[in-house]
Amino acid sequence: MDLDPTFSRTRSLSWEEVHAVSRQLARRLKAKGPFAGIIAIARGGLVPAAILALEMDIRQVDTVCIAGYDESTRHDLEVLKRVPGDGTGWLVVDDLVDTGRTAQAVRDMLPGGHYATLYAKPSGKPMVHTHVEDVEQETWLVFPWEETERV
Numbered sequence: 001m002d003l004d005p006t007f008s009r010t011r012s013l014s015w016e017e018v019h020a021v022s023r024q025l026a027r028r029l030k031a032k033g034p035f036a037g038i039i040a041i042a043r044g045g046l047v048p049a050a051i052l053a054l055e056m057d058i059r060q061v062d063t064v065c066i067a068g069y070d071e072s073t074r075h076d077l078e079v080l081k082r083v084p085g086d087g088t089g090w091l092v093v094d095d096l097v098d099t100g101r102t103a104q105a106v107r108d109m110l111p112g113g114h115y116a117t118l119y120a121k122p123s124g125k126p127m128v129h130t131h132v133e134d135v136e137q138e139t140w141l142v143f144p145w146e147e148t149e150r151v
Helices: 015-030 046-055 101-109
Strands: 009-012 037-042 061-070 073-081 090-097 114-120 130-134 139-142
Touching: 015 046, 015 114, 015 130, 037 046, 046 061, 046 090, 046 114, 061 101, 073 101, 090 101, 101 114
Parallel strands: 009 139, 037 061, 037 090, 090 114, 114 130
Antiparallel strands: 061 073
């Protein structure tokens, strides 16, 4: 994946780091629950949602599927899958809030949900209720599931 020219830094995350940050997020969220279930924003939110489900003993897990990137370019958001309801009582999880575009689209669909991410950049941070780590806007995060060769 080519680095977008608007990003001056790249930071590769390990599986261990994502797991540790997900567990930190679970600890922060336990006091804010209980939650009826987790809605993962696919695809980035799938791994954190699985870890949170285990850490928080949540068995109801669903997905909202949104496409907003193809390879290294951004394009209009396309909602591929929705969930019923307004999200009340549910935890909505993603790996990162960047510009806030995806978060805003999901919050418009699920205004009652509690939106949580592992990482938050300044532009998107106002869209998140709970996150673990701040990241500079100019930093491109590479998650471990993005490191594999494409088939």
